[in-house]
Structures are given as structure tokens and as C-alpha cells.
Amino acid sequence: MHPEGNRTCEPSPKARNVPKDHELRLVLPAKMAAVRRGLQTIKHSERLSGLPFDTLSNLETILAEALNNIVKHAYAGHPDGIIELHLSRSEHDLHCVICDTGQQMPNGVLPSGRQADLNCAVADLPEGGFGWFLIRKLAHEVGYTRENGQNRLSFNIEVRPNAPPEP
Secondary structure, three states, rough: OOOOOOOOOOOHHOOOOOOHHHHHEEEEOHHHHHHHHHHHHHHHOOOOOOOEEHHHHHHHHHHHHHHHHHHHHOOOOOOEEEEEEEEEEOOOOEEEEEOOOOOOHHHHHHOOOOOOOOOOOOHOOOOOOOHHHHHHHHHHEEEEEEOOEEEEEEEEOOOOOOOEOOO
């Protein structure tokens, strides 16, 4: 993981008043191995300790989908890309912003995330296309912009205080 990154990738505006010890910033090379290491770093971060297990599981699922998509699609053919990630924890939400300078989303918009039709033979099931459905199902306020050659994906995850914390 590299300490440099795109300094124009700012945390969520909702995170402006979040204490610094409730924030996490990672800068990753756009490589699958770095994404796996980054997910482990986040999972074991002291700044996210005590979050309910469901919240951490949802975060891990969403980030794995989004970061892998960036590596496979936004940086396809460009192995020197950088991904910057900001996580901010408030009382009721995790706010996440992911920035990269890879290719923009098709047509400049987020995929719809419609659930695939599973009423078919096993051999006819789609190989992919479930990621955006999962992201949209597990997160709220999912947004995407592209400005000055930079992609910015943002989303929030609800923190349900009644769920037991991660051991």
C-alpha cells in the first residue's frame, strides 16, 4: 500500500465532523493481491473495532465487489493504477468514498444492479452481474461522479446498534 494518493479524493461530506480516530484512509495499487490485503487491513482496523458483525460483513462484501470492479474494469490494461479509499464512522453510519483515475463507468452512470433472472437451467445462469445488485442491496445513498478524470464512488452502510459487536 502506498502512502501517496490522489489528494483530491475527499471523505464524504457527512464525515466532516467525525473525529480523526473514527476515520480510515487507504491507498492501494490497483492489483487483486493489494485489494485482498486492503480488505484484511480494514477488517482488523482498530478504527472499526466494536462494529456489529453484520455491518463489517456488509462492508467487506461491498468493498470486495467495488474494488475488484475497479481493478478488472476501470484499470483494465493499466496495472499502475491507484485506488484511494476513505471510511468514516459515525454513530449510525459508515460513510465510504472510493476514488480512482481509471476508465469511467459505462455511459458515466452506475449499473442498475437489477437482480439476474435465476429461473433457468444451471448451465444458463449468468457468470457475473451480481455485484451491483449486492452493493445496492447492502448500502444506501450509493452515488457516482466523474470529475477531472477521477471516478468517485460513495455509499453509506447503516450501523445497527442492537446487533452484537464483532468479537
